Amino acid sequence: MLKIAVGQAGGPTSVINASLVGFVDGLPDQTQIYGIMNGYQGLVENDLELIEGSGLDWLRSHKNVPGACLGSGRYPFTPDSITKAVLNLKERDIHTLVFIGGNGTMAALQKMSEAAASMNYELQTIGIPKTVDNDLSGTDHAPGYASAARYVSLSVRDISKDLEAMRNFEQVRIIETMGRNAGWLALAAGLLKQSEFEGPHMICVPEVPLSKERFLAQVQDIVKENGMATIVVSEGVTFDGDSQVQREVVKGRAVLGGISTEMERLIRMNMGMTVRSENLGMNQRCAVWAISDQDRTEAYEVGNEAALYVKKGMSNVMVSIQRNQVIGYNYKLKSVALEHVANDGERLLPQEYISRPAEFYSWLEQLIGDRIMRYPPMWRRRAFDDLIQHQPEFRRSQ
Amino acid sequence: MLKIAVGQAGGPTSVINASLVGFVDGLPDQTQIYGIMNGYQGLVENDLELIEGSGLDWLRSHKNVPGACLGSGRYPFTPDSITKAVLNLKERDIHTLVFIGGNGTMAALQKMSEAAASMNYELQTIGIPKTVDNDLSGTDHAPGYASAARYVSLSVRDISKDLEAMRNFEQVRIIETMGRNAGWLALAAGLLKQSEFEGPHMICVPEVPLSKERFLAQVQDIVKENGMATIVVSEGVTFDGDSQVQREVVKGRAVLGGISTEMERLIRMNMGMTVRSENLGMNQRCAVWAISDQDRTEAYEVGNEAALYVKKGMSNVMVSIQRNQVIGYNYKLKSVALEHVANDGERLLPQEYISRPAEFYSWLEQLIGDRIMRYPPMWRRRAFDDLIQHQPEFRRSQ
Incomplete structure (x- = not known):
């Protein structure tokens, strides 16, 4: 049975819960979904909750609600805590880790991926973009910004x-x-x-x-x-x-x-x-x-796309919004390497x-x-x- | 021909323009409407504009727009400036003065009324309530507060x-x-x-x-x-x-x-x-x-009611919202004496x-x-x- 762990990290946005719901909606039935409480802190401290039944209904009821319903927060990762986080996943036999977040979250996910590899633990990592600052690389814009x-x-x-x-x-x-x-x-x-x-x-x-x-x-x-x-x-x-x-x-x-x-x-x-x-x-x-309908729609879609990547077995990637340079508003979702996102760093306003x-x-x-x-x-x-x-x-x- | 001067005073609210439009809509056709620019300052400095034709359309287009379209502001009244304000109205033969405002505005209107009387100048004065603080006496609540x-x-x-x-x-x-x-x-x-x-x-x-x-x-x-x-x-x-x-x-x-x-x-x-x-x-x-529909409706209505008072020849009064103590939400508009409002001062939260x-x-x-x-x-x-x-x-x- 597919087991995944999903978390929300960094400052919440008014649509980060829509991404979580989009992700959960896209997973195959029977998937065991572990919610990581309070961002990376929950992963390090082994604070995961199996979300099922009425818990799933509760989670889905947050599609239009601001804040991060799993708890988000900031947590300074150390090499020791990364190792601990991998061991916590191993203990539960979870091989898929998904985080919704910004620059810091993607860099941390990349580090998790490297640590797991060095520990010979098979770990699929997928990032879902989120930031109100729009300073995330590798995507035309990130959900949360438009609202x-x-x-x-x-x-x-x-x-x-x-x-x-x-x-x-x-x-x-x-x-x-x-x-x-x-x-x-x-x-x-x-x-x-x-x-x-x-x-x-x-x-x-x-x-x-x-x-x-x-x-x-x-x-x-x-x-x-x-x-x-x-x-x-x-x-x-x-x-x-x-x-x-x-x-x-x-x-x-x-x-x-x-x-x-x-x-x-x-x-x-x-x-x-x-x-x-x-x-x-x-x-x-x-x-x-203030939520932009378009923003909420895209937030849901990037979450849904991440579920597709889970099923396809893709790893070390973030969902990216790629905009077509044509009249009107067209975009498609593509994967970008986490490494690319982490290395490019903060995305500033272009000249x-x-x-x-x-x-x-x-x-x-x-x-x-x-x-x-x-x-x-x-x-x-x-x-x-x-x-x-x-x-x-x-x-x-x- | 009926000539009236109308102004907005104190801090704007998101529905103070709705009151102005409600007032203008309630006046008889052919009324000459003078807009007082920037609150009492415009009255003292004789800065009034005859609003007619496309000017009226422009004014009415502000029904749903925050801010005070005539200009509002704060202006410290002195006995000399009050006399000057009365003389400015006299110069144009305007015998009706209407202000939308809060405690300070109502007190000033009361003073204008007294000064005009002592100068033997006939002046009808009517106040339209407005405040976000809800500290205005003589009314269950004032438009602007609910939003x-x-x-x-x-x-x-x-x-x-x-x-x-x-x-x-x-x-x-x-x-x-x-x-x-x-x-x-x-x-x-x-x-x-x-x-x-x-x-x-x-x-x-x-x-x-x-x-x-x-x-x-x-x-x-x-x-x-x-x-x-x-x-x-x-x-x-x-x-x-x-x-x-x-x-x-x-x-x-x-x-x-x-x-x-x-x-x-x-x-x-x-x-x-x-x-x-x-x-x-x-x-x-x-x-x-954030505007409350109910608030905007009431803001318009109190303005409209003030126009009725103009036609009825009532003076030294403020429009008041009186709430009925029955199930559901019922209220009626009544006049209260400006003197009563001014004397009662700030209305605090009841115990x-x-x-x-x-x-x-x-x-x-x-x-x-x-x-x-x-x-x-x-x-x-x-x-x-x-x-x-x-x-x-x-x-x-x-």
Whole structure:
């Protein structure tokens, strides 16, 4: 009888459970499915649960639910713990290991595969892609990203709309997004922008160096022109090559966050205007209302495809979404070597998307799927220009 | 010919434009409608626009759009500026003034009314209620609140769901809501909670005194019991009677915010666990996807009712939502004296809702309107209890 172990690792997304359900649905009847609890930690600590009967119903009921129903989490792998993980699988005679995750998860899966080989234990390993940051190599995009991008673009549009009405009280809003070292999520903030006047007026991504001097000058110009500025910044952005702003380091992993607060402070110190920073927070990766239908469909499909790979006996591979360069939205699922994914490392925004965001938005729009209501244009009028003259004097930073 | 001036004041909500459209739709044909730009500032600075023809179409196209399409904002009224505002209306021969706003707006409208009377200028004044904080007197609730409450309850449920999966990485999340001195929005966070185990596990409102000692002890107990804690705190909460945490003071108005960061620091200093705080931010008052259908309907209706009051010649009144205490959801619109609203001041959470939240939730549920998907229950299992034992030691704060 086929026995498999499946786990979810890294930060959850709003569609990672859809991938799990897609995977389980694709397995042959009678497969013994072991759920690995809390990511790699469960594998190392031998915390697996046989999921059957009502347990399977329970699992399937999470298709549309955010979070990771098996428990996910982060766990620092050591050579000893890898060996232990292989032995735990061996104890149960499980020869198939499947993980849903991002870069770290795929690298760990590759290590598991190598360790098993060196221990002469036959182990089939398959990765299912997942990340809100979209920094996973070997795939056009990863499930989870489109829903997070949809959240960011809707939020930034509405927060900017709100600011339009409050220009006599506050002039600058800085909105921080997730993304780690990549600007995919931050750049998505501009997807619904319809005119120059509307926010976001500036998007800062880690791929483009930023100096404090240039930043302040740009903010000044934007507020002079519009009476307000909505600025979006990715958590991984740094000023003048400084190190990234971190909340704290947990289990060896830096939790980024705080660059928007730094920008707020900088503007307050150097310019006489009211500024507010905010972090879009965990909602980016879990807000159920923001889920892109297309994203959820693809999340399910990559899971289903992984089940097919199990049956075909493929190993050391990750399911990849390959997009066809034709009109409309077409893609097919293919396997890529885990080794290739692990070696390529973080996937950053390509230069062409940074220099020509319109190309990026036409790529992104298809992933967002369902139609989003367009807002009427802002009414630019005389009185509005008067308001700008009410703005305090600007002082260039020295 | 009837001439009226209408404005929007204070922080926008996601349905304040629906009230404006409801009002305009209810006016007799041929009414000359002057839009007051940017709240009371436009009235004092004589910045009014005659809205007609395509301008009216443009205005009506905002029925489902967040923000305040005439411009809103905050403006500190002085006796001189009130006189100036009356003179500006007189110059155009406008005898009807309507504002959509909260406590401050109603108090200002009352002052306008008194000033006009003392200047022997006939002025009809009508207020349309609006606030996300729900701290407005004289009405069961104010449009804007239900949509914000819907945002808070959905967000807290999903962020808590995400934390369930990450307990081996982080244990505490503190989520800050709007609300100023009232706990209406924070308490809404528990609306979708289905079991003790699920978040939110603690809700702190300004109406209930809180000591650091007690707070830390409760967090410790919650994490011991559940392996995690989702804590919701209203921006107006203080520890041990301290003053409220402010971002900054703009035009004499304190912008609250930061208590969640203080709580995060406190936990990090006193307990060996990972904690993250976040502020739900401006999305609470502008996220279009979170709008409650019922709220938008009522926002439109109170606007429409105000137009009826104009025709009836009523003055010095605010439209109020009066709820019938019968099964199901029934309400009627009535007028209340502006003076009554202004004198009653901020409306805080009543004691019965604090001691019996279930009563509050059955009151709130009707306002949220549309059905929200229920999530499957969390699977409480042995391995989960093991995980709790992995938690670091807790130290009671001294």
